[in-house]
Amino acid sequence: MQRLYRKRIVLGVGGGIAAYKSAELVRRLRDQGAEVRVVMTQGGREFITPLTLQALSGHPVHLDLLDPAAEAAMGHIELARWADLVLIAPATADVMARLAQGVANDLLTTLVLATDAQIALAPAMNQAMWRDSATQVNADLLRSRGMHLFGPAAGSQACGDVGPGRMLEADELAQLAADCFQFKSLTGQHVLITAGPTQENIDPVRYITNHSSGKMGFALAEAAAEAGARVTLVTGPVHLPTPDRVSRVDVVSARDMLAACEAAMPADILIAAAAVADYRPEVVAEQKMKKDPTTGDGLLLQLVRNPDILATLAQRSDRPFSVGFAAETENLLQYAARKLKDKNLDLIVANDVANPSIGFNSEENAITVIDRELHESSFAQTSKGKIARQLIAFIAERRQQH
Numbered sequence: 377m378q379r380l381y382r383k384r385i386v387l388g389v390g391g392g393i394a395a396y397k398s399a400e401l402v403r404r405l406r407d408q409g410a411e412v413r414v415v416m417t418q419g420g421r422e423f424i425t426p427l428t429l430q431a432l433s434g435h436p437v438h439l440d441l442l443d444p445a446a447e448a449a450m451g452h453i454e455l456a457r458w459a460d461l462v463l464i465a466p467a468t469a470d471v472m473a474r475l476a477q478g479v480a481n482d483l484l485t486t487l488v489l490a491t492d493a494q495i496a497l498a499p500a501m502n503q504a505m506w507r508d509s510a511t512q513v514n515a516d517l518l519r520s521r522g523m524h525l526f527g528p529a530a531g532s533q534a535c536g537d538v539g540p541g542r543m544l545e546a547d548e549l550a551q552l553a554a555d556c557f558q559f560k561s562l563t564g565q566h567v568l569i570t571a572g573p574t575q576e577n578i579d580p581v582r583y584i585t586n587h588s589s590g591k592m593g594f595a596l597a598e599a600a601a602e603a604g605a606r607v608t609l610v611t612g613p614v615h616l617p618t619p620d621r622v623s624r625v626d627v628v629s630a631r632d633m634l635a636a637c638e639a640a641m642p643a644d645i646l647i648a649a650a651a652v653a654d655y656r657p658e659v660v661a662e663q664k665m666k667k668d669p670t671t672g673d674g675l676l677l678q679l680v681r682n683p684d685i686l687a688t689l690a691q692r693s694d695r696p697f698s699v700g701f702a703a704e705t706e707n708l709l710q711y712a713a714r715k716l717k718d719k720n721l722d723l724i725v726a727n728d729v730a731n732p733s734i735g736f737n738s739e740e741n742a743i744t745v746i747d748r749e750l751h752e753s754s755f756a757q758t759s760k761g762k763i764a765r766q767l768i769a770f771i772a773e774r775r776q777q778h
């Protein structure tokens with residue numbers, strides 16, 4: 377199993393002798409399915425070449441903060457937003473001191489300040505440097521701010537000393553990086569998630585559908601599985617791989633989706649992220665429809681209402697904790713609040729699909745969650761993967777209070 381499947385990891389390489397192990401680390405992270413981008417400090421470049429890390433990561437290495445060309449490609453803020461985890465290995469005494477002080481005088485330290493991703497450090501240094509009280513105070517401070525410290529191990533060192541300060545091996549670091557994503561807040565829960573669009577046939581070759589890509593629903597399924605849930609993902613037609621440990625049911629129309637959801641019940645939590653067609657053609661032509669010369673240039677298509685999947689499931693006696701999505705192009709919060717009430721939901725996630733940077737098909741999202749008391753909680757724009765993990769943590773907490 378790839379424990380870091382599609383996780384985005386910025387690997388920071390500092391100026392320590394252990395930088396030679398970073399090359400192996402890039403490979404181990406990628407073996408686990410991670411996408412890796414490397415950022416090197418000035419010191420790091422003295423110990424291992426960017427070319428090596430570029431070849432192993434498959435991407436150019438990021439080196440300078442104040443380089444206009446680099447900034448125009450993937451700038452420091454973009455890199456900070458892209459990351460799910462910033463792993464600094466080796467983390468030198470110098471990098472740790474600068475992070476402890478909030479110094480932002482190179483690309484790596486600036487992006488650590490700018491990111492809301494998890495941050496992990498693999499300290500590597502001479503045992504006396506590690507034991508020094510300045511380094512110990514810095515390590516405690518960084519830990520207290522929520523950074524993970526991986527190691528260091530004790531043993532014989534490159535300089536001939538014996539003691540604590542050796543960087544952990546690449547395999548161990550890759551496993552610890554994967555552990556950062558194992559939030560088990562949904563252990564033992566069955567989470568039913570719908571995703572993607574539905575297709576409503578007009579005739580054997582035509583159908584009505586919408587622009588939903590399914591990315592948000594799939595990201596939620598992945599995050600729920602990571603949180604320990606048993607996940608059933610009922611999806612309309614999309615081009616996305618099935619996340620690890622998720623059982624997927626493919627459907628086409630709204631009525632198929634309802635049937636698949638009913639078959640998957642009971643569930644503890646329902647997250648309805650699919651963009652279900654409200655209407656379908658009343659009659660599906662048995663043969664391909666031809667242009668009809670008697671009707672002139674027009675064609676009247678009679679539509680009928682589809683069943684409301686969310687409302688149907690939220691009304692059952694074994695009703696799950698129900699979370700809906702309101703994808704709107706105007707009056708977002710007002711429409712979302714009305715939908716919450718009308719469909720008897722516990723939470724509704726309001727999603728502005730008029731904004732091209734966060735709506736259908738985009739890689740990022742920004743959402744507001746409204747609860748039954750009409751309290752609003754906002755989640756700032758970031759990747760759909762990160763929003764999904766934040767939302768799953770939020771849902772797990774609310775479900776517990778339920």
Ligand SMILES: Cc1cc2nc3c(=O)[nH]c(=O)nc-3n(C[C@H](O)[C@H](O)[C@H](O)COP(=O)(O)O)c2cc1C
Nearest residue numbers: 390391392393394417419420468469470471500501
């Ligand atoms: C040969 C050599 C090996 C070094 N190894 C380490 C080390 O393992 N850990 C460390 O914290 N500093 C080590 N240093 C010192 C750092 O390179 C120095 O503090 C540098 O400023 C770190 O820059 P950076 O942390 O921004 O990459 C070493 C220096 C030299 C000359």
